[in-house]
Amino acid sequence: MPENTNIRNLGKMPDDNRIEGIDVARSIALIGMVYINLNVILGTNFEEVYVLSNLGVLNNALQGRFASLFLVIAGLGLGLFKQKYDKNYDIRIIKRAIFFFFVGSINLLYWGPDIIHMYSIYFMMGIVFIRLKKEILMVIMAMNSLVQYILLQNLNYELGFTINYDYFTFTILKNLLFDGYYPVIPWSSFLILGILISKLDLKNMKILWTMFAIGLSMLSISIEISTSPENSLNDIFSMYPYPPNFIFIFSSLGSSMVILSLCLMLSKKIKFVSLANIGRLSFTLYQFHLIYGFIIISIYDFNRPYPEVAIGLTILFWIIILIMINIIDSKKLGIFEKILRSLSNN
Secondary structure, three states, X not given: OOOOOOHHHHHHOOOOOOXXXXXXXXXXXXXXXXXXXXXXXXXXXXXXXXXXXXXXXXHHHHOXXXXXXXXXXXXXXXXXXXXXXXXXXXXXXXXXXXXXXXXXXXXXXXXXXXXXXXXXHHHHHHHHHOOOOHHHHHHHXXXXXXXXXXXXXXXXXXXXXOOOHHHHHHHHHHHHHHHOOOXXXXXXXXXXXXXXXXXXXXXXXXXXXXXXXXXXXXXXXXXXXXXXXXXXXXXXXXXXXXXXXXXXXXXXXXXXXXXXXXXXXXXXXXOOHHHHHHHHOHHHHHHHHHHHHHHHHHHOOOOOOOHHHHHHHHHHHHHHHHHHHHXXXXXXXXXXXHHHHHHHOO
């Protein structure tokens, strides 16, 4: 896009250089996150299942997977953005980070597990990571889980979701780095993976198949280890994200590679128009799904509903979204995407 693009036209200008598979992967991450977050907002009772069985097991297995995929795609986007806008790259990313922090801080007033405010931290880190050699990035990824394990042995993780106002600065830093919902240590590994993927030729099917095979192997190994009856080290070999131990990070890196590579490969053969449009509007739709969830519980108190209720409300949400996308001009950007685009072209 030309540097002198009129900002008033940004809302209707599609980016011809977009890789559709990335938008499709982003839409899958958002669809999954909506389901997980609606369960949290509703306070779903997984101990009693009315129709479908094993939803509690599925919900636990999916915890953190879609958020980690979001971060991988964020790192991928930072890398591709660097290739396209090398001039004034830092300033463009800093402006985006400030906007994410502003929106995320508002979200935190009513939604504790918000990921948007963490985007501001990860985008600032991305400015540094993008300049590092891949060998150094891989060392950082390896060190992340080791440092997390050491911290788990020396700090109280369970206190992380509460604010101690007597030690406010320390608590906030500890929350960002160690025991928040998406702590830098070790969640920055997902951002790094995305940056590493951005350096690959994403049009090369051999590379995409290799990425799929590696990701599937990582995921399979993680499932085998975590479900083994001989596994007595749940603090290391559990796939649950709280705390985010080694196997959770390892398996989520694998699942992200599987989903992303599949989306990139399939999008070369099939046009996923609706999914791609959802992916392009992911920031706006993320904000909308929070409003949707809290409007639902303000209208009716479900009082720990069955899991089927969350599934039904998730399906209803996406029916509404698909109708809206097909009614309006699908090439239009959402309000938050317009702001980000304008910040990138100034």
